[in-house]
Amino acid sequence: MGLQETEKTIMHKITFLGTSAGVPTRTRNVSAIALQLENRKEWMLFDCGEGTQHQIMKTSLSAYNLSRVFITHLHGDHVYGLCGLLASKGMQRSESSLEIYGPAGIRELLGSVMRLSQLNLPFDLKIFEISEGTLLRYEGFRIDVVKLSHSITTYGFVVTFDDKPGHFDIAKAKRLGIPEGPIYAKLKRGETVTLADGRSIDGNTLVGKPTQGKRIVIGGDNDNPLLFSPYAPFDLMIHEATYTQNDFDNLPRKFMHTTAKQLAEAAQQMGVKRLILNHISPRYDKDGRIVELLNEAKSCFDGPVEAAYDFMQIEC
Numbered sequence: 666m667g668l669q670e671t672e673k674t675i676m677h678k679i680t681f682l683g684t685s686a687g688v689p690t691r692t693r694n695v696s697a698i699a700l701q702l703e704n705r706k707e708w709m710l711f712d713c714g715e716g717t718q719h720q721i722m723k724t725s726l727s728a729y730n731l732s733r734v735f736i737t738h739l740h741g742d743h744v745y746g747l748c749g750l751l752a753s754k755g756m757q758r759s760e761s762s763l764e765i766y767g768p769a770g771i772r773e774l775l776g777s778v779m780r781l782s783q784l785n786l787p788f789d790l791k792i793f794e795i796s797e798g799t800l801l802r803y804e805g806f807r808i809d810v811v812k813l814s815h816s817i818t819t820y821g822f823v824v825t826f827d828d829k830p831g832h833f834d835i836a837k838a839k840r841l842g843i844p845e846g847p848i849y850a851k852l853k854r855g856e857t858v859t860l861a862d863g864r865s866i867d868g869n870t871l872v873g874k875p876t877q878g879k880r881i882v883i884g885g886d887n888d889n890p891l892l893f894s895p896y897a898p899f900d901l902m903i904h905e906a907t908y909t910q911n912d913f914d915n916l917p918r919k920f921m922h923t924t925a926k927q928l929a930e931a932a933q934q935m936g937v938k939r940l941i942l943n944h945i946s947p948r949y950d951k952d953g954r955i956v957e958l959l960n961e962a963k964s965c966f967d968g969p970v971e972a973a974y975d976f977m978q979i980e981c
Contacts, residue, residue: 676980677702677826677879679903682720683712684973686907686922686944687742693975694720695742696944698883698903700824701726702805709733711822711883717746718753723976728754735808736767737885738819739774748778755786762789766801766810768818769794795820806878809896813887815921821884821904823896830854831873838871879981882937886944888921890931898936901981903973904928905944909961912948925958929965940966943973 678701685693695714699721702708707730710717721728728750736744744767754763765771772792778784797812797820809823833853839845843852843866851858852868859865882893884904893899907913907922925942932940942958949955955972962970971977 676704678704679979679981680724680726681943681973681975681977682710682717682724683714684943684945684975684977685742685950686905686946688947689714689716690947690950692950693945693947695746696737697746698943699724699726700883706730707732709735711735712737712743712885713745713747713750714742715745718750720975721750727757729757729759730761731763732761733764734766735822735883736765736771737813737821738768738815738817739770740817740886743885744771744774748775748782748784751775751779751786751790752784755784755788758787760788762791764791764793766793766795768820769796811893811896813885813892814889815886819885819887821882821887821893823880823882823893823899825880826878828878829876831875834871834873841866881981884943886922888923888927890923890928891934894931894935899938901939901941901979902932902935902937903941903943904932906942906958906962906972907944907946909957912946925961926965929962929970932968933966937966938968940968940970941973941979942970945972 680699682697682699683694685695689695694716696712697714697717697720698711700709708726710731713734718728731754772794775792795810799810801808806824806826811821811823813819813821848858852866852871855868855872857865857867879900881901882899882903886905890904905923906925906928908924910924910926913924942962949958959970959972
């Protein structure tokens with residue numbers, strides 16, 4: 666089978682747990698997105714609106730394996746589900762630590778609820794208050810925190826995965842008479858090894874070019890998508906598209922949100938490869954109006970465009 670004899674592409678999985686703006690509907694819960702890394706049980710959560718733990722129960726995810734939570738801002742439809750989720754994770758007797766990242770005030774919010782409700786957790790809870798320019802590094806990826814434009818302090822997250830080493834050509838190794846075993850691991854790392862017959866083999870001759878790590882954007886509420894432009898281009902952009910431009914223009918009171926037209930134009934300018942509309946006003950759940958958002962975005966963006974829906978899963 667050659668190059669792919671024992672290799673396979675491992676993909677990160679994104680699950681949309683809540684895609685509505687402001688309030689839940691019969692088919693959409695409020696904001697929450699899960700990111701599971703490389704098919705591992707460990708996963709991360711971006712925003713946690715009310716009812717998120719109920720959404721999790723309808724998937725293969727488990728609060729027990731939740732390792733990190735990133736909160737874009739402290740509006741209720743993005744954070745009111747967090748305390749209940751913490752309590753449930755505690756009831757499952759999870760002992761692995763949980764990290765929570767959010768804007769200033771997240772520590773006070775959680776601390777007050779935990780103190781007043783006497784919520785005692787069996788795991789170590791670490792709360793970090795982020796700010797513009799915060800850079801978070803983890804094994805296999807990094808997250809840049811980007812300050813956005815909204816009615817309260819709001820952040821978006823740029824997730825950049827590390828480059829993947831090139832595939833090891835097993836077929837070529839076998840043709841060279843290299844015995845299978847621990848020696849393959851050294852060669853895959855590009856090391857030079859000496860075989861029992863005295864031959865010296867440079868591992869770099871058996872490994873292909875590295876695969877560039879993908880970069881994705883998960884945006885919070887924001888009326889200026891171009892604030893992400895310093896980090897462009899992106900393989901995937903998930904961002905609010907709360908209204909069509911026409912509906913926004915006719916609102917009696919303007920809110921600091923992005924329209925499908927504004928988002929698509931910004932995505933086109935930033936070189937986005939794939940665009941997903943999220944945080945959708947409940948008005949578009951009626952009479953199939955979601956197509957209005959999609960058509961508006963497609964008219965301004967050349968790449969693939971999708972409208973997120975609850976329990977939608979994608980790989981990246």
